Amino acid sequence: MNKKTAWIVAVITVLLIIAIAGVTYLFLRSEKEKSELVQNFELDKKDLENEYTGFAKQYDELQFVTSNDSLSTLLDQEKTKVQRLLEELKGVKATNASEIRRLKKELGLLRKVMIGYVNQIDSLNRLNKALTSENIEVKQKFQNATQQISNLSEEKKNLHNKVALAAQLDATNISFFAKNKRGKQANKVKDVVKFQIGFTIVKNITAESGNKTIYIRITKPDNNVLSRNAGNTFPYENRNLTYSIKKVIEYTGEEQPITVFWDVEEFLYAGTYGVDIFADGNLIGSKRFTLE
Helix, strand or coil: CCHHHHHHHHHHHHHHHHHHHHHHHHHHHHHHHHHHHHHHHHHHHHHHHHHHHHHHHHHHHHHHHCCCHHHHHHHHHHHHHHHHHHHHHHCCCCCCHHHHHHHHHHHHHHHHHHHHHHHHHHHHHHHHHHHHHHHHHHHHHHHHHHHHHHHHHHHHHHHHHHHHHHCCCCEEEEEEEEECCCCCECCCHHHCCEEEEEEEECCCCCCCCEEEEEEEEEECCCCCECCCCCCCEEEECCEEEECCEEEEEEECCCCEEEEEEEECCCCCCCEEEEEEEEECCEEEEEEEEEEC
């Protein structure tokens, strides 16, 4: 081989080495770019998955803050759709650009729907808040009205009690005389044959006029009531009391003196005797007397 041929071979060899090195460099660079592109696709896909997962979580939160059953059902349907698309996304290769674009487009539509639901829920919550405030106000007004009615009822009851009290008969100037058989004042209890009881029904223009039944109870020192019959009773404060004398009068509202008598047939002894006078279910007069 002459020098010229050797030089040509050397040049060709160098050129081949340079060509191989260039091809190798380009191949490695292409692989690196391809690897970086795949990594970017994977990152994009991961970001997209995170957004879908976030949407599903937001639908859970929206369902939690709304009490509207119909709206809650729609939110549940949207959440199911998000979860279905998320499963589709997980099954798509990162390099499948067309599917990734489709799922990104779906995500954009879901975002618009989400904004609509958020606005609707916010509007409903504001309305509920306003209704709740109005309801509280109505309840307060009702309570105030109820309290006013109760106060009026209490005032009416008090007024009725005052009127009833004002209309109640009153017995004054109560006298109690123990008489002997000659009709004179008995000095000793053993000489008493009759009791004379006198009193005055005072004038009362507010009292109802008409027939009035007056009950007189005469009690001995042992608090036993003088009575002719155990059946002689009258109602008083949810019980029946025994009376000694009953007298019916015609009351006109004017002052009216009354005198009644009790023939003594019982054994009497010294001590304090009582006279209690009742009318219209009320105790209208009482007095105590001592016999020696």
